[in-house]
Amino acid sequence: MTSSGPSKRIRLVSEDGLLLIHPQNDFLPGGSLAVPRANEILPILNKYLEIFEQMALPIVFTRDWHPPDHCSFQEQGGTWPVHCVAGSEGARFSPMLRVPESALVFSGATNPDREAYSGFEGTDLDQSLKMLKVRHLYIGGLATDYCVFNTVKDALKLGYSVTLLLDAMRPVDIKPGDGKRAIESMKNRGAKSCFLQNLAFQPPRPPALAVDLYQLTMLQGYFDQKMEESAVFEFFIRRLPKNRSFLIFCGLDPVLDYLETLRFSHQDLEKLKQRGLLKNEFIHSLKTFRFTGDVDAMPEGTAIFSGEPCLRVTAPLSQCQFIETMIINFLQYQILVATKAARMILTAKNKILIDFGLRRAHSPEAGYYAARASYIAGFAGTATLNAGLDQGIPVYGTMAHSFIQAHDSEINAFRQFARSHPGNIILLLDTYDYKKAAISVVKLAKELKEENITIKGIRLDSGNLAQQAKTVRKILDQGGLKDVRIFVSGDLDEYALERLELQKAPIDGYGIGTRLATASDSPYLECAYKLQNYAGRPICKLSPGKSTLPGIKQVYRRYTKTGSLSKDEVALVGEPCDGNPLLQPVMRDGKRLHPPFPLAQIRTHTFEQLAKLPAKFLKLKGNPKEPVYFSAKLKSLKTQINDPRPKERGIER
Amino acid sequence: MTSSGPSKRIRLVSEDGLLLIHPQNDFLPGGSLAVPRANEILPILNKYLEIFEQMALPIVFTRDWHPPDHCSFQEQGGTWPVHCVAGSEGARFSPMLRVPESALVFSGATNPDREAYSGFEGTDLDQSLKMLKVRHLYIGGLATDYCVFNTVKDALKLGYSVTLLLDAMRPVDIKPGDGKRAIESMKNRGAKSCFLQNLAFQPPRPPALAVDLYQLTMLQGYFDQKMEESAVFEFFIRRLPKNRSFLIFCGLDPVLDYLETLRFSHQDLEKLKQRGLLKNEFIHSLKTFRFTGDVDAMPEGTAIFSGEPCLRVTAPLSQCQFIETMIINFLQYQILVATKAARMILTAKNKILIDFGLRRAHSPEAGYYAARASYIAGFAGTATLNAGLDQGIPVYGTMAHSFIQAHDSEINAFRQFARSHPGNIILLLDTYDYKKAAISVVKLAKELKEENITIKGIRLDSGNLAQQAKTVRKILDQGGLKDVRIFVSGDLDEYALERLELQKAPIDGYGIGTRLATASDSPYLECAYKLQNYAGRPICKLSPGKSTLPGIKQVYRRYTKTGSLSKDEVALVGEPCDGNPLLQPVMRDGKRLHPPFPLAQIRTHTFEQLAKLPAKFLKLKGNPKEPVYFSAKLKSLKTQINDPRPKERGIER
Structure with missing residues (x-):
């Protein structure tokens, strides 16, 4: 690779x-x-x-x-x-x-x-x-x-x-x-x-019309009533998925990109007019629609838990409202993938993990963001070329079975590939018979040595990977190829990695595709982006199972003396509270406060976050109690709003 | 809506x-x-x-x-x-x-x-x-x-x-x-x-570099060796997922779009050169890279089973190879979503089903294609605005809880919305207390009648939907609002629909998001796009658990006298076989043979396909035996290739 x-x-x-x-x-x-x-x-x-x-x-x-x-x-x-x-x-x-x-x-x-x-x-x-x-x-x-x-x-x-x-x-x-x-x-x-x-490396940008229609029907309502006071929305996780004891916050930078460049093109407005769903006067007003608000957010790579706001938007109501669809879209997926990848990193320590997920991601764009999120979580690189080139992520890749099959013999396919890519030779062994292929590799290595070409590694893609890796390791070692690395791929996830690592399989690296890019055991998150405050008034929702905590909030994180995470407290902004505030200003008046962080820097932050997690959060299964507490003031504000309002507001007037 | x-x-x-x-x-x-x-x-x-x-x-x-x-x-x-x-x-x-x-x-x-x-x-x-x-x-x-x-x-x-x-x-x-x-x-x-x-309605198009790097390393190998003879690749499902007894083929049209417009931009080539992964001479050759081959495929909306080629590509080897990533990417996801949607259509017959999935789809593009796939499967429409506008799918949407919360009272929010959207009033009842909200609706309906405005429906988004729907139906009926429809949403899928339908809940329509757009109980498919023939030579793979059937194939479908599907036979092309051949020519020399079919036409085809499925395939759970058989000639070709080749080809030369 x-x-x-x-x-x-x-x-x-x-x-x-x-x-x-x-x-x-x-x-x-x-x-x-x-x-x-x-x-x-x-x-x-x-x-x-x-x-x-x-x-x-x-x-x-x-x-x-x-x-x-x-x-x-x-x-x-x-x-x-x-x-x-x-x-x-x-x-x-x-x-x-x-x-x-x-x-x-x-x-x-x-x-x-x-x-x-x-x-x-x-x-x-x-x-x-x-x-x-x-x-x-x-x-x-x-x-x-x-x-x-x-x-x-x-x-x-x-x-x-x-x-x-x-x-x-x-x-x-x-x-x-x-x-x-x-x-x-x-x-x-x-x-x-x-x-x-x-x-020439600008990220993909969703069109302004990539949005739920109801955002625009609501905006027309606000437009008609001139409801343009400032609102505060917060994004948070309602509940951790099964077998997740933490999540990795990810996707902020694409959200900021979206907010900075959000605007309706002439053609967008023409399409809307043509369809006749909204009033022309309102459609016309969208011509100058921009995001001019503030964003506070946790740094990407931060370990998060349920109930914690990780991103807060303060802006005129219609702006806050419109961006809901894409905020959830970007954050949910990248949190899912970064978390899944972090679990693999924790499981296969010191191994080379590579994202192979593009083909089974739910769209080309999803594959692009999966490469980003997994790299942030600690993967060594990706097979997804455009993501690698655009974002400066190392790109990996050599051959598929079809390459071998199209040649008249396996060893000839190996030989030709080696000559085409002398610096990048990982040979795929399981097209026909992996043992014979390994023997071919030994034979070929000698031949290539005379051409000053070195085989870097081999890959196994099917069958009993631990047993095959052991057999191949033996053949290679006996053939004097101790430096040739063994990579495996095929239906891997953190659970499979755990099994392979327990078997002490002599595997140097893993290519991980489908289950990473689809976050297969938890392909969605119960997350929400909800109105917390409008025109200075704290707001909460009382729907059964979906009620929210009102007010503008901050998360304070505390650590033990040895530096491991001990407690997160969610409090109202301005409320005195110990710990490090996790939400930081990242955008004011629609402009970023600093250029995007290099991925390498975000990656380091993730490493540090993972290192600070107490042992009980590192298990792959179960849902340990989360270290999240809510401040007394927050709970009392909830009770205040909870009681008299719905009756009065639900029926009156 | x-x-x-x-x-x-x-x-x-x-x-x-x-x-x-x-x-x-x-x-x-x-x-x-x-x-x-x-x-x-x-x-x-x-x-x-x-x-x-x-x-x-x-x-x-x-x-x-x-x-x-x-x-x-x-x-x-x-x-x-x-x-x-x-x-x-x-x-x-x-x-x-x-x-x-x-x-x-x-x-x-x-x-x-x-x-x-x-x-x-x-x-x-x-x-x-x-x-x-x-x-x-x-x-x-x-x-x-x-x-x-x-x-x-x-x-x-x-x-x-x-x-x-x-x-x-x-x-x-x-x-x-x-x-x-x-x-x-x-x-x-x-x-x-x-x-x-x-x-102004052209679909999103993935960049040429949205591809696994290995496709290009292999292409450079082919380029160096001038391996440009004709190859045949087939796309097929290896195994049906748990609780799937059929799949709906979907995504062909986006694949053809991709093939027709695939080319490397000057900037793409510059980026490749800059990164230095491939030889400049080879990169230069990509400037004129086009797809010039043939595609045969089943019509979108066709019910398919495992082991059946549903799409066949015949083209020079490098072209066949390069497109693998995007063919799997497009087909897998749209098959997943169309199938999930078809199962819901079969479960909630005569109900209005609407796609609400954009926010939880794995990218903006995924949401776009989920709208397309679910509409093809029989959904009434989507909330995803750009998909609806671009593809002529009906778009639905009215209000979120935040709209209600931003107003000083719920009934005022309803009233204002009604005046902004007199033709499109579906009111959301569960922000505070759904019963009181239903009473408000009755009160408001009388008031609006004087303005000649009619409330179309209400929506419930949380809690016990069946019980709430019954209560609300009663309140509305007693208030003289028999024509006001009840929509529900929130964590729905085919299993939830089955339960609600069994309870005979008075529900007229369902908004279905997360579990549709992520195909949550089966977020990926074991599918493959594999080399079957190169330079006239039939080819198969012998990897454990992933072996393939060699040769260029056709699928013949047979029906019972009453018109229900009885048997699919996979045979070699040219082999005499009864039944309707399912793979049809759709592209020759890189050009479509006909313009894209209107979605409505594909939708009709899906309805017909679902109607022809025998009862045992209509159950939501279990995996009944699939009606797929392989011809004798195909099996004997497999045995022929299986035996002597790997030994000879794996080691010799």
Whole structure:
């Protein structure tokens, strides 16, 4: 199996914007002031445009927009030939460029008597970027050593952080090296840099219409009544599933991605109008629908228990309401998979665990998130290629039985594979007869040694894995292949791992698919995202078996002297309470407070959380009593609301 | 709950192409031969371009490309002012138009002595479209009554079918009504028509890199060895899950969509190169990777059993291999959900069943496909809005508890909702006390009657549903609300439905979420997609517990005289066998043989299939013996391959 480390991946966030400088005809080959090879950047610019548009992030263009008698023209004693005269063909953006409808355009150097090389000079650019809440600019365009250079300098002075799009700018280079020097100078002033491929890793994003219809029927109700006061919703687990004594919180980052980019497209609104389920006036109001609220949440990788709010949303009622469907969708699945994976990590300590789940996940997207969640829980990597590439997770994979079968003999399939992938040879032994295959491996290893190729491992995928692993280990060891590792796969889960580990099977790694990606023994969670407070009023639900605790809550975690988890107390926010508060601010006014944490960091947090769990929570079976307590104030608030309200509110008025 | 019928939705398929006529500067306002209001179509054209590009379908432009002395110019005695002179600014495509890099452009009317109003005249357009295998053209552009008109006439004559993009063309209208008459005339000749919104319903498409890495490591092996002979893979169920006596085949159409549009983007290839897992030469070869093979499959909605191939792929080895991951991914999940839904349909006959599963599905996409699969199985509709809108499934939904809680009283929440949605009132009764809520409903109904608003139904979501339904029915009936329907939801599945139906609870409809969308009692299938034949050689696998039957197979279904299913025989293709062959050709050379079937038609097929199942297969529990037999020839081929091969092939060479 092959694994490979992460390459530089940049995740765009809501404060990012794209600023393209002067991609105008006159600066392109054929134009009056052509920048050499400037046409090369056009397809690259289009790709950047596509990425920012898909992420619904601000896109801004600047253009030179000179009067015919501009002082920079040679006729007026200036340096340059006539170029970019306002309204002329030369001043137009290149027809090869796909300027999005939503893009803003700022025209500069419009005053005949003033030179202006920076896009900020004499324009409303700064003000507009601030209105759009842009704090970080990705800047490319023409020319590196003039207008890009001056715009970047101003941007940095004005407090923006800047990333240079190195593959999407070209210099005039009047003196050879001008462009290089400009880039050096911009970097020295604090600009970062990137290439297109560093940005091509944006996670899948569900469409705004991936939602239960009732969210929108309710929103129309709120719209009609102008009910837009602030609400608080909390996500929590109602009850742990059978054989779970803890869960691992996971899925927060995809939720924040969703909230940051949530908006209805023109086509979404057209589809809604066409279907006629809602009033047109209300549908029209969705055009500007954004999530502008606050989120407090536990860090991903935190061990959680039932009854604890792990994510809290504070926002105008309709926003809180609308996002219910996707909050539950993202969190439930990733908690399920991270938990299942953590149980395997606890069971097969020091073994290499790899996610093979994509094919049996309940959709391509589910497979993607299963790779993420299992890696966070401690898996070594995944077979799911797009998840691995996009998220910097090591990717593993070599061959299926069909590869062997398509060849005229098994050993020939092994041999050919080895030559195609000399650095990544894990051979699959159980297509016909695993013992004979193991003998072939020994034979082949000698042959390959002469080609300086080493077999890394073998894989068994069926039958009695413990017994086969022992037999194969013996054959390999006798053949001098002590370093060849044994991987197994096929219908594995934490219970199977426990059996194999108890049998002391000489297995180095496990490929785990179906039962991980479907969380097969507990494919859903009793979890909820519920209204706790509206317009300052604490709220609870009294439905039989589904009643909730009212008010805005925090979870405080306490540890024993030796550092293991002793008690969680759920209390009202503001109530004095010992312990570490687990819910932390992660989003304010619809903007993340910090960029997404690297998965490796979340993974470390999970390791630490697992290490702090008392022994009784580490068993695979049973449901030990959870260490969760509710504060006296919380219980008394519940009693207060519980009693008089329903009668009065259920019937009156 | 609201339901609404389908609107006109056009699904693009692989033989479709976009043909845009002359969207050039001279034909736009400001140009020398401006078509009135032609600028209005540019943003619309951009949207069409986006849709066809996303679907990876051919995009073709024509342009007028006149010599300066063209005979159509007034100076030469022609009708028109000078326009679209080759190379001039006026001949360029509008800069507002996003011409994709991949688009083909055909220049016409280049001969000074010949007029040419059709894009086909004197160009290679026809030949190129045929090479691209385009059979159906979506045509828009300028002007409706000249070049569009003449191009469409030629296209129809040449055997293309044509859809006019009515919102993306404008007429010159020299005589008022010319445009209208041209459209009439084109329609009379057989052209169809559409608007942008009719096309805005394309299903989600997994990225090419949503795949197990090993598919690509194997493909590199095949590439290195030039192993590209034809292979046959079959998808089948190894074993029915516990408590399943049949499954419903589902997911074929999404598989065909995937196959038709499968291709690697430039960015995909860059990401692969960057990660360094595969050789660059091989990665480069993926640029033109397409599925060009054949698919035979059972119709969706067919009842299937274990051991029966339900889908067969015949294609060059690497293509067959690569698609394994997504074929299993799509089919497994949709079979699971369609089967679970069919069991509910069989249990709660004549009741309204609605899919509420999105929030607990294992991803937004899974929720989308759960809506599709459950509708195919007979559900009345779904709460999942995007699935409903895109696929023409009725959508249902009204309110959650939070809506009630956010109001100052329950009855006020009911009242306000009723006024916001007078045609769609299902009131949720169990937020506080369902009996009091039912009394409120009676009271409110009288009040609303004066506003001519009728309450359609109520919903109960917790507690003892049968008992509550009986109590509420009584209250409603006594209050004169015999027509108000009772819906229930909350932790339902076929077993719960059976209990409720046995108790004769007065329930009219069920909302079913979690256990449907996760197929909770059987969240995965033991299914496989396996190599059966390579380069004409039948192949089977001998792994313990996972051995396969070799050869290319067909399934023949036989019925009793009364029309119920009696026996399925799996035989080799070509072997004489009684019964109806279930595998039918659906794709040849990578192209569908017919457009996707409407879901309503698939649904009818499912009803018929369920009606033909003998009684013993209709029980919710147990696993009765399946009616599947294997032909003598198939068994003897297995024995033949079974015996001598593994020894010889496992070690020799």
